[in-house]
Amino acid sequence: MTVIALVSAKSCGVTTSALAMTLSSTRPSLLAECDPSGGTLRAGFFQAQITAGTGLYHLAVAERAGEDALAQAFADHLVRLDDSGHRQILPGLTDPAQAPALERTWPALAQVMRVLSDEGGYDVVIDAGRLALESGRLHPTLTPAPLLHGADLVLLVVRATDQSLALARHMAEPLRNELTDRGTGAEALGVLLIEDGSRRAHEVSEALRLPVMAALPWEPDTAAYLAGTGRAPRKLNRSALLSSARTALGHLQAAASRRALHQQYPPTQPVPAVRPASAVPQVAGVLQRLGQGRVDPRV
Template sequence: MAIFTLMSPGGSPGVTTTGLAVTHAWDRRALLAECDPKGGSVLQGFLAGRTDGLKGGLLELALAIAHDPDASVLWEYVISLDQEVRRWLLLPGLRDPRHVVQIESAWDAVIDVIKSAAGEDTDVVIDIGQIGRPDTPLRLIAASQLAVMVLRPTLRQVADARPRLDALGRYVGTSVPVTLCLIGAGDYAPVEVSQALYGLPVIATMPFEPRLAAVLSDGRPAPRAARMAHLLNGAQRLAASMRKAANEPHKAVAS
């Protein structure tokens, strides 16, 4: 198994939607873990509030393993997004961001349980949302094989990303490869974004299609299959690039 983290510089570039799309497009079983301290959104968005007997999510998992660190308990708090197939899985995030104070000391235990329970046949994509806040779970990034910054190629997003990547580089050093995924078109070409952000590689671009993304972000009805394929094909390319980048030599984020 491998662990990947998705993050953003803020400004809602669509990191959770990207996470849903990329785990759906993964070439084997994949678990999306919502670990954004500001709270999860998939239950209320993509699933439109349907819990179907879900026992809980991230907070409930953290409380359970505090009493019994049995890794198999993870699956009691995971929901299948593709019903009986169980290749597209979700660990729902916090329902109330005020609960982050209860989990800040549990990140190490959560990642240990995920590593132990996922085994060899499941890869994990962790959505940590916006980085740079005091409650950013940097330990989750440090435990991953690849970190991907999801952003729009705009001046605002690039300017916001630079200090956050700088701080991340001081934390992870050369231990974790950090890469970029661009959403849609903007002020800069991919090579220009890379040059502005410490030479980090742009491993993929995703289409900026709000109506298509709303299928994943808000549970809206899916459009014609040909249109939806545009988003999912981008997700497949991102998934393949993530797996490849995790196994290649990489440069550190340098200030």
């Protein structure tokens, strides 16, 4: 299906937006909280009900033990958002000091995300957190760069304010260059606009020289619930935020599909033989392990 990575220049609602998309997806969905500065879902949305014994850091430990250990750990450290296992979350780091241990693990995780999307039918949303630069490039430790390189789409989350635009403007060009040189191309990059401010989509697009691929309304009550600071609104599933997230996800899926077709069948070029992602030993067994115990939501 689709792998979408969300990033920001500063805290702009990346985690809340990623969670809204995961909850609103009509297909199996996974939110991977991969912010090197630490995750917030554990203390926020989950109200500290998940201990440090579950989450992203343990995958770094497992990856060093071998391929099968990584597959087992990935499945074991997911947290279900519903009884069917239709929606799941990989909680993030509990301490930013753990981030260096993941530097060699990111490429393997990028392969796992690809398999879940292409063969498992999952919508994968990656919370990549706040961007960090070093000499004009993505910082190798403070940004999960391999996850951005492998994503179908990378969305720079921006609020509709002058301050947010000013901060994002300095990140847009380095991120565009990074995806051109090491990712799937500059066309993968766009903006997810949080409509909290006076700036309109066309103004944001012009300022950043990026397309606004999706927009979400500013709905404080639902956002507070997703952040763990408020109660669930009445008729949560009908909230403007989740409804818009569902629509936005559909648009993004369509955009990613168009890009994939264009890349797979370029004009006048033969179609190359592609090695299935699941054939890569590093991710062997992931789909099988995730499928154990998951109930088909259509039943």
